[in-house]
Amino acid sequence: MAHLEALAKAFTGLGVDEKSLIENLGKSHPEQRTLFRKKTPQFFLEDERSFERWNDHCVRLLKHEFVRFKNALVLWAMHPWERDARLVKEALKKGPQSYGVIVEIACTRSSEELLGARKAYHSLFDQSIEEDVATHIHGSERKLLVALVSAYRYEGPKVKEDAAKSEAKILANAIKNGNKKNPIADEEVIRILSTRSKAHLKVVCKHYKEVSGNNIHEDLDASDLILKETVECLCTPHAYFSKVLDEAMSSNAHKNTKKGLTRVIVTRADVDMKEIKEEYMNLFGVSLSKKIEEKANGNYRDFLVTLITRDN
Structure with missing residues (x-):
């Protein structure tokens, strides 16, 4: 039974435990593999001909799990500009459920990093991010997303306090x-979120709470997901990244949601992983390393842990 449990565990979670598979499945006898198939109905189905066959859905999922390590390595080796450009392109292909990735890249990169991604997009795809976003996205979020990927924000420390107070009231009224x-179609909301510096927007969010009585993300519900993610990425990026990581490791996470684990760790390992780990611990009461070790498997797990435990 220990043999069966080890095999089942090797296939369960994020990635696969290659060493365990070699040890337990590679050395198994036919009768042991038969028992494994019969004892793991989550993987195998017995059809009307009385033989155990792979569950097709499970095979598709396992294909994704086997490539996680390869994808993480490929993304890690890429130039950051190319990486972001390709992530945006993939998000546009996948559709509305992945538009949050575009928000993430547009709002958590520095002005120079976002400009670099836009340059890489030209080289890779012979068109601009802006025109591709405008062409592919047809919903109410299009204007905001085009404005976000086109941004080149001031990054200094100066904040206009009066303007921040005024813009907090504008946001509060639009959301109310x-x-x-x-509000995602409001020209003033788009102007504020796509042109103001991140330092300025943090002050806007502070004044918003004074005006509304709530934090701005509390007043934005699930129907305003793109707008909510925009505000989080701009004003509380480490909390945003922590949430993406935790959702990616949820046992019932969608395959696109699971990709957030690789994406966030690979793209932030050289930037602000220390702050993300601190915020993750603060929000969820467990270290990010421990959670990854519990939820991920094999080389994929070891690679992610290596990235987040490096000295930044």
Whole structure:
């Protein structure tokens, strides 16, 4: 039974435990593999001809798990500009459920990093990010997303306090009246979120709470997901990244959600992983390393842990 449990565990979670598979499956006898198939109905189905066959859905999922390590290595070796450009392109291909990745890249990179990604996009795909976003996205979020990927923000420390107070009121009114007009389509909301510096927006969010009584992300519900993710990425990026990581390691996470684990660790390992780990511990009461060791397997797990435990 220990043999069966080890095999089942090797296939379960994020990635696969290659060493365990070699040790337990590679050395197994036919009768042991038969028992494994019969005792793991989550992987195998017995059809009307009385033989155990792979569950097709499980095979598709396992294909994703086997390539996680390869994908992580490939992304890690890429130039950061190319990496971001390719992530944006993939998000556009996958559709609305992946548009949050575009928000993440547009709002958590420095002005120079985002400009670099835009240059890489030209080289890779013979068009601009802006035109591709405008062409592929047709919903209410299009104007905001085009504005975000086109941004080149001031990154200094100066903040106009009066303007921040005024813009906090603009955001509060737009969100309050969201039942009349979707705030994501409000020109003033788009202007504030796509042109103001991150330092300025953090002050705006502080004044928003004074005006509204709530933090801005508390007033934005699931129907405003793109707008909510925009605000989080701009004002509380480490909390945003922590949430993405935790959702990616949820046992019932969608395959696109699971990709967030590789994406965030690979793209932030050289940037602000120390702060993300601190925020993850603060939010979830467990270290990021321990959670990855519990949820991931094999070389994939070891590679991710190596990245987050490096000296930045």
